[in-house]
Amino acid sequence: MRGVIMHAPGDVRVEDRDMPTIEQSTDAIIRVTATCICGSDLWPYRGVEKVDHTPMGHEYVGVVSEIGADVKNVKVGDFVVGSFVASDNTCEICQAGYQSRCVHHVMMGSVGTQAEYARIPLADGTLVATPGTPDPELIPSLLAASDVLGTGWFAAVAAEAGPGKTVAVVGDGAVGLLAILAAKQLGADRIIAMSRHADRQALARRFGATDIVEERGREGAAKIKELTNGLGAHSVVEAVGTQESMDQAIRATRPGGHIGFVGVTHNVSIDGLKLFFSGVHLHGGPAPVRRFLPDLIQLIWDREIDPGVVFDLTLPLEEAAEGYRAMDERRATKVLLTV
């Protein structure tokens, strides 16, 4: 089968890979329908994280083609969506809603789903079947649920977005934009998008942003305070993962407010005393997308939300290298690969 391999930073190729096989009785194999390139794939692409002939990809939707002997919740032919972290969904941590930290969790990045087929560990816990075969127009939104929508949703939940709240979102990538969609769905009164790109501002408004702040860093945080009686936002989503974005998020949050941070933090150090006197709640990490998947799939199925519009470039799998370039050069927000 064909699959994406990153040989080295900046060097993405589509090559023949071995067909995946059932390794554990709890595995399933899926024929991938669509996959995508994640903002986090740019870290190794840019040489910030190590990469060496690595199969890429952790987002996926597809059709079950084979199941292990112990798989009971999905069957061959089911159209399924899964999280970027495989989980048993039965352990104490999963039951508490933290499937991304399941005691048996497997990062799907280690599988590499930018490929024609993928082995899904812990299939019963990981995969959620859609109510039927989806219309093609729903595929991008279902794929978004696999990571960026689920992650943006978790960020908004972690930030306790809801009625009566002003929510600020740091980061205008796909996750930040979908956190806006989530905050809107969760009933937030006011949603401030922090963005300086006209196309992303437009998408932010489409998803429910009521205000746009173009300033960044200290100036950005000051602007949020100006918009909130000098107090700061109740809820802040941090969807970047840099020192500047984390500091900006902490400064923009009122005492007692909540920060949901989902950007994979790179060389970020949080000053204990500043955090202490900020009085904020800080919660984040790899999103437990599985917690939200059934609800998100239903919302998409019912055409209540259309997160798939974050994909602004669609390419066949064979042209993955161009997809990486487009995202790296910020010509695309999020690239969908058809398989």
Place this chain on the structure above:
Amino acid sequence: MRGVIMHAPGDVRVEDRDMPTIEQSTDAIIRVTATCICGSDLWPYRGVEKVDHTPMGHEYVGVVSEIGADVKNVKVGDFVVGSFVASDNTCEICQAGYQSRCVHHVMMGSVGTQAEYARIPLADGTLVATPGTPDPELIPSLLAASDVLGTGWFAAVAAEAGPGKTVAVVGDGAVGLLAILAAKQLGADRIIAMSRHADRQALARRFGATDIVEERGREGAAKIKELTNGLGAHSVVEAVGTQESMDQAIRATRPGGHIGFVGVTHNVSIDGLKLFFSGVHLHGGPAPVRRFLPDLIQLIWDREIDPGVVFDLTLPLEEAAEGYRAMDERRATKVLLTV
């Protein structure tokens, strides 16, 4: 009037100070009945924080002796308890329960309550009158409510201690011990005290600790995991404020669990990536004691709790220097000064 002045690290004296007067129409003056020495007073005593002829103290109970023209909620003669942070209790931040970060807050450390009299700013928001004149035996517990009990209580609430939860407490000073009392009152199933001092272990058990862990740092966190099926505690209180204690708290908490941190952090830096993958909730800061004061006073009045037993040395105000020495040398957990 007489009051404590710290001339320099290690140099505590009781001297004549000017009688406080009403400066704002919202002030009250109280005749201090009892005050105490805080663990945080040891930071300047040990030269970790700057100090230069500074009036000391921020905990107090006493009798109102004078009120400003706009004070309506307390009257001359009332016995009152107040938080270590004065607050208006009406602003949006106060109403959300974060009185310690009130938009008009005044740190009582700037007043210096280790004295015969003290000016209480924002008296209506800050002071809570007891149901009557308290029996002398209740004074230590009411004084504890002013800071250490309220702070330990907030830590337990921030850590979401409650039914079904295993709570671990890092730090066996007065705040850590009272966080144990709070966790017990909040209904926690299991409370693990981290302490290696026999006398504090005994008090921890009296307050409700079900287990004692003597190990610290990585070993301490490993022990907590061992006691919790390898998962970590649901709720962890961090009541120290050092790098080691913060790291220990994060390691000891399960993914999705909650850390309440109330030790004033000194040179603590939290690694963003470690926090990300820990999946914990982190919340802390100067405790909004005022949020809890009415309930805490009632619990003490009804003899439901006796937090005052954390005071293991009582001295007259004139002997404050000996109190500081005793706490610095760990001969005392918490020193009460009678005025």
